[in-house]
Every structure is written in structure tokens, then in C-alpha cells.
Amino acid sequence: MTRFYTTLLAVLLAIASLGPQSVVAQDSPGPLRIEITEGVIEPLPFALPQFIATNSGAEDAAGDITRVIAADLSGTGLFREVPRSAHISTVTSFDSPVQWNDWQAINVQALITGSVTMEGGQLVVRFRLFDVFAQQPLGSGLQFVGSPDSWRRMAHTVADNVYQRITGETGYFDSRVTFVAQDGPKNARLHRLAIMDYDGANVQFLTDSRSLVLAPRFSPDGDRILYTSYESGIPRVYLMDLDTVNRRPLEDDTLTMTFSPRFSPDGQSVVYSAERGGNTDIFLLNLATGDRRRLTDAPSIETGPSFSPDGTQIVFESDRSGSQQLYIMPVSGGEGRRISRNDGRYGTPVWSPRGDLIAFTNQQDGRFHIGVMRTDGSEERLLTSSFLDEGPTWAPNGRVIMFTRETAGANGAPAIYSVDISGRNLQRVSTPGMAADPAWSPLLQ
Amino acid sequence: MKHLAKLTLLVAVLGLSACGGNNFLGGGGMGAGAGGAGAGAAGDPNSVAYFNETVGDRVLFEVDQSTLTDQARATLDDQADWLLRNMEYNVLIEGHADEQGTRDYNLALGARRAAAVEAYLMSRGITDARLSTISYGKERPLAICSEESCYRQNRRAVTVLQAGGAGA
Structure with missing residues (x-):
């Protein structure tokens, strides 16, 4: 359905070129997994530091997109955001190494990092998902390109990807x-x-x-x-x-x-x-x-x-x-x-x-x-x-x-x-x- | 976002033309009734007001039923007599339900009630050509409390007079 958002290119690119951490996903799902059918009583704690705005035109979008991703995930009842005030590490760059101990110390299980860039009138959103206790990325990093108007859809798409990687089921946020x-x-x-x-x-x-x-x-x-x-x-x-x-x-x-x-x-x-x-x-x-x-x-x-x-x-x-x-x-x-x-x-x-x-x-x-x-x-x-x-x-x-x-x-x-x-x-x-x-x-x- | 702009504009224009014309409650019925011309005084036995108030323009139903009660049949007998004397009117029979039911089912139930009234009026000599029906389901309650005292008023079929019959 491109009718209302014809400008969204929805380009999904595995960003192998993004740096040393963009490793391809493991075959085994690892410990970071929710079985929806079992009925989760204790939501999975995640950390979502504000996405990094890599240039000045992207600052508002970075804040907005991060907020919508957090709302999508928390709204399912399957995930619980660990508030930023509890974070020990500060993520200052999309490519900086993950300080595993800092996230493990506050019991974060899933870490989502991202960046937002304004390039030639288009928003470029990148994100990665990490399994903190396995100290591994969960799936590869992804990049989306779309018009600034479509920032909500880009946020929902990131959240759908996170949901799918952790639950093994398709998401429903971009709907x-x-x-x-x-x-x-x-x-x-x-x-x-x-x-x-x-x-x-x-x-x-x-x-x-x-x-x-x-x-x-x-x-x-x-x-x-x-x-x-x-x-x-x-x-x-x-x-x-x-x-x-x-x-x-x-x-x-x-x-x-x-x-x-x-x-x-x-x-x-x-x-x-x-x-x-x-x-x-x-x-x-x-x-x-x-x-x-x-x-x-x-x-x-x-x-x-x-x-x-x-x-x-x-x-x-x-x-x-x-x-x-x-x-x-x-x-x-x-x-x-x-x-x-x-x-x-x-x-x-x-x-x-x-x-x-x-x-x-x-x-x-x-x-x-x-x-x-x-x-x-x-x-x-x-x-x-x-x-x-x-x-x-x-x-x-x-x-x-x-x-x-x-x-x-x-x-x-x-x-x-x-x-x-x-x-x-x-x-x-x-x-x-x-x-x-x-x-x-x-x-x- | 071209489409969004177009859409907003369209709705704005439509919204403008809709202003002032949104009264659902003209007369006893929900549709365009005959409340205006020829309404006359309630004392005039050939007036719409007399039909609505003295003859009685509505019959009530039991919960989830479309069977006509004795009282409903008596009212419809009087409606039929009036309609046979006043051939210039057609009627639209509106079927309604109370809010205790799902939307689709209540639409179908309202249609059943309207059809029960239509069939009875036909049996009393009103010709098919003068009769039409519509269902509003639970969408147009008359009484708005959520108790039986209101529900019983809402489980109704209303005979709405429309100018334009054979004598007009």
C-alpha cells in the first residue's frame, strides 16, 4: 500500500559496509527470544538510546523516530524499555563498540542503536539490534531511505524488524x-x-x-x-x-x-x-x-x-x-x-x-x-x-x-x-x- | 505526500457543504418525513400530527423479536384505516433495535421489524406501492439511557408519512 506514502522508498539494504560490527546474523536464534504463544508475563527489557543524528537536519527526526520505536515495542506488552536515566554507557556514534558490561549491569537484554542522516532531501535511518548477554548482534544492521514525511513509517519498520527478530513472528506496526x-x-x-x-x-x-x-x-x-x-x-x-x-x-x-x-x-x-x-x-x-x-x-x-x-x-x-x-x-x-x-x-x-x-x-x-x-x-x-x-x-x-x-x-x-x-x-x-x-x-x- | 493534501482539501470542501444540514431528527422519523407541508393541527384528523400523535406512528417490540404484539396490531389497524382515508401519503417504515446487540445483527433485526409492519399494513389493504422500509439497526436510538425503560422505546418500527401518494 503505497497510496498514502508514495514517497517512501522503503529500501532495505543490509549494511555490510557500515563498519566492523555489521556481522551477518547467526543461524541459531540464541537466548534472546520471546515465544508469543507462551504468554509473556515478564516483558523483555530493552535499551534504546536516542538514535544519533549525524547531521543537523536530522536532529528532530532522530528524536521522533526513537520515541515511536520505543512506543511500538513497549505497547506490545512483550518488551519493557529500561529508561535512559539508568543507562551507564552513552552511545555517541553508531559505529562505536558496544560496552556489553554497562548494559548487562542494568539487565538490558536487547540493545537497539541507530542513526538518522539527512541526505539530499531524504532521511536515511540505520539501526542495529544486539543480544546483550550473548554479546552479539541479532541479525544484520539495516538501512532505510525515505522522505522526511515518512519518518513514522520508518520508525514502525525498525520496530517491526526488532519484533520479528526477537519473536520470530512478523510485526504489525507499519499498518x-x-x-x-x-x-x-x-x-x-x-x-x-x-x-x-x-x-x-x-x-x-x-x-x-x-x-x-x-x-x-x-x-x-x-x-x-x-x-x-x-x-x-x-x-x-x-x-x-x-x-x-x-x-x-x-x-x-x-x-x-x-x-x-x-x-x-x-x-x-x-x-x-x-x-x-x-x-x-x-x-x-x-x-x-x-x-x-x-x-x-x-x-x-x-x-x-x-x-x-x-x-x-x-x-x-x-x-x-x-x-x-x-x-x-x-x-x-x-x-x-x-x-x-x-x-x-x-x-x-x-x-x-x-x-x-x-x-x-x-x-x-x-x-x-x-x-x-x-x-x-x-x-x-x-x-x-x-x-x-x-x-x-x-x-x-x-x-x-x-x-x-x-x-x-x-x-x-x-x-x-x-x-x-x-x-x-x-x-x-x-x-x-x-x-x-x-x-x-x-x-x- | 501529494495525496494527503488532496484528501484534506476534498474533505474540507465536503464538510462545508454539509454544514447546517445534519439534523437527523426531523419529525418522528429519521428520514425525510412529511413534517412540513400538510402537517396541519393535531385536531385535524387528516393531519400528519394527528397520525403521529393520536393514531400513533410507532409500534414497539420485545427483546430480539419482530413479532407484532396485540397492542402493535391495534395501532397498525388504526394506521391502515388512516392511510386508506388519506391516499395522498406514502409511508416509509423505519425498523430500529436497542443497543443490546451487535451492529450487523441489529441492522437485520430492524429490517425484520420493518418488514413485519409492512406485511401487516399490506394485509390491511395498503398497497405495496405505497410502502417502503429501511433499517437503522441500533444507530438511531430515541431514548439514550442504558436501561430497559429506554431500550423498550428504541425497539420500534416507525411509520413515517411521505407526501406523494396516489391522491397528491
Whole structure:
């Protein structure tokens, strides 16, 4: 997704030429490693001395980039920054030798050093990651080149690299979130589609507030979004190109309500709900041919469809049993098999990008929960609990979930929260005002 | 960052034209109702105000249900009688849900409620051509507390009169 940051070159160069320490990574991962699935109780301590500005034009960027990297890593709950006031060594040059004893003495396990240079109007960011107790670099040094505007993406990319080297899993920091920004009293809410970086920075609005809009969803390439809008008078699914901000109804000729859309993993089709005569079913539309296929055909409500990452199956919700429950059907349609089997109502299923889990909203005894289960319905875990939690969306690496949490009462307001699939590290995501219906993008390209 | 600049500009322009026109709450319904011309006084049995207040423009539903209660059917009988006397109006039936449910499901539930009202009015002689439906799910609550006293008012279908029927 280069649409918003076309100037970012995102050049990754192994910097073998950077000096004596830029040794190639070891084959063995060494002791510096977090297994995310085991659920980390004690975050791994890291030190992140401010990146060295090698010329005067780079000073602000060096400070900003260092701050964002630290926020990314600390925000995962997997890492803990050892404050600079505790540092013994002062890093004055990117190429100066690491004083291992000084970092070991304050129990730093991972040391991240870097430099920022302004060269010909471009920012050049270099970084290295060290395993302090093994006294070795962890992976080779990397260099990124980009426009000064893209400094946040460069910081996120450094943090993604650190995350990946230590956890063995892809990061999720260089990503975006589209959501519905809200304003006004509860009985006259104004809605605008918006998009921001995963950490709440760079908020932009994609629509004005004249029309009620709901639940945007990213395309697999992150270049388009689907959402539901009342702008024609009835709720209909729209497709927006994020580069041009042009939008069009998904279908020209529908006279019925359409909603709850999601892309297929190849981006070629859209699965969504359409209502006629009070009955809601699931349909599949081929974007290239316009061919529309009905996937469910029952008098009950079938909605919330979400593809498996391999594109062969669709998880959805239905109240055919008398209450909302989750089902999986082949992409060709059909009745499907029920996978939810514990207490309460289940809705808004979303298949993990890793394929292993399905996130959902569970409603029981007047409370709402975000939960995950395996695709056969086993190993269900409720991760959150509140007056109203709903609408999970997966981080690109399938390890973190964002969702909407709305507070109760006349002054109740929605906000976006994130939680690990372990149920830990519940955090409110920074937004400029009320916000709902987050959808997490894939990692940017 | 060319695209960012373009985007900001576009939204700014749209935002300008949206000013002043954002009142969702015109009349009893959320959409463009017939609250203006022909509204008349509530004492006039052919007025919109009479329909909204005396006949009753809405029916309420039980939790997660779209079945019409006896009281709802009585209200809809009166609505049908009024509509048969006042052929110049069409109606838009808005289905709503309370906030105790997920967004998509409540959209579908609101549509079910609107369709239940539509089907009943048709059974009472109102022609299909005069009737349309829309669902707002839980997006447009009327009462804003988070208790049953508010929820019961929000689980509703509202019959919004629209000028432009056969007699107009």
C-alpha cells in the first residue's frame, strides 16, 4: 500500500559496509527470544538510546523516530524499555563498540542503536539490534531511505524488524486502521469514515458527516475499503479507492439493504449480506464480472461473513437456532456447520490472518465479550468483558485484536481498544474523538 | 505526500457543504418525513400530527423479536384505516433495535421489524406501492439511557408519512 506514502522508498539494504560490527546474523536464534504463544508475563527489557543524528537536519527526526520505536515495542506488552536515566554507557556514534558490561549491569537484554542522516532531501535511518548477554548482534544492521514525511513509517519498520527478530513472528506496526469517527449526542450521532496509523497517528477523514456510515473493511492489498453508507437513502455497500477517495456503490441496481461486506483473500470478490422482505442472507459478488451468487437461503438472519485466509470457507453468524450462533460453510454456500457451542449469543466472526483462530463477539448475561476459538469451535477463550464490546479485527500477524468498546448510559461513547489473543495488554487506542468499527490493514508494502 | 493534501482539501470542501444540514431528527422519523407541508393541527384528523400523535406512528417490540404484539396490531389497524382515508401519503417504515446487540445483527433485526409492519399494513389493504422500509439497526436510538425503560422505546418500527401518494 503505497497510496498514502508514495514517497517512501522503503529500501532495505543490509549494511555490510557500515563498519566492523555489521556481522551477518547467526543461524541459531540464541537466548534472546520471546515465544508469543507462551504468554509473556515478564516483558523483555530493552535499551534504546536516542538514535544519533549525524547531521543537523536530522536532529528532530532522530528524536521522533526513537520515541515511536520505543512506543511500538513497549505497547506490545512483550518488551519493557529500561529508561535512559539508568543507562551507564552513552552511545555517541553508531559505529562505536558496544560496552556489553554497562548494559548487562542494568539487565538490558536487547540493545537497539541507530542513526538518522539527512541526505539530499531524504532521511536515511540505520539501526542495529544486539543480544546483550550473548554479546552479539541479532541479525544484520539495516538501512532505510525515505522522505522526511515518512519518518513514522520508518520508525514502525525498525520496530517491526526488532519484533520479528526477537519473536520470530512478523510485526504489525507499519499498518493502518480504518474506523468510524463519531461526534454529537447519542441520539443524533454524526459518523465519518476515517483512517489512521495503527497507533492513532495521522488521522484523515474519508467522508463528511452527512451520511450515516458503518463498519469499513480493508482489501487484502490495503488499497480499497468496503463500508456501508446511507447516502442513497437506504443502507448500501460502497467501495472506496483510498488513493483517489473515489467511491461507488458495490452494485448499481440493488433496491434492498446491503451491508456487512468483506473482501475475499484474493481481493477479487466481496461477500456481504443483502436483505429482502425482512430476510437477510449472504451473497458473493465477483467484482470483475458482476456475477452475484446467493450463498445462504433460509428465513433466518445470516450475516457477518468472513473468509478463511485460503479462500475456501466462510464463517458467518445465523439465528436459525433461535439465537445468534457461528457457522462455517464452503465458499460455494450452503447451510454450514455450527461451531459455537457455549453460552450466549455469538456474532461478528472474523477469521484470523494466520487461519488458526476465529475472533467473535459473545453476548451473555447482559455483558459483551471479545473472544477467540479454534475453527472447529474448540478452545474458546473470552478475552474481554464490558457493557458493550463488539466487532473484533485482527492485527496483520494474528496476535492482537482491536475492537469497539462502548460505555453505558446517556453519555455512553464508543472507543477503540486492543487486546492480545492471550487476553493481556488491554489498551485504549488513541483517537481524536469517539471512534468505532476499527478494521486493521495488512502490513503496508 | 501529494495525496494527503488532496484528501484534506476534498474533505474540507465536503464538510462545508454539509454544514447546517445534519439534523437527523426531523419529525418522528429519521428520514425525510412529511413534517412540513400538510402537517396541519393535531385536531385535524387528516393531519400528519394527528397520525403521529393520536393514531400513533410507532409500534414497539420485545427483546430480539419482530413479532407484532396485540397492542402493535391495534395501532397498525388504526394506521391502515388512516392511510386508506388519506391516499395522498406514502409511508416509509423505519425498523430500529436497542443497543443490546451487535451492529450487523441489529441492522437485520430492524429490517425484520420493518418488514413485519409492512406485511401487516399490506394485509390491511395498503398497497405495496405505497410502502417502503429501511433499517437503522441500533444507530438511531430515541431514548439514550442504558436501561430497559429506554431500550423498550428504541425497539420500534416507525411509520413515517411521505407526501406523494396516489391522491397528491
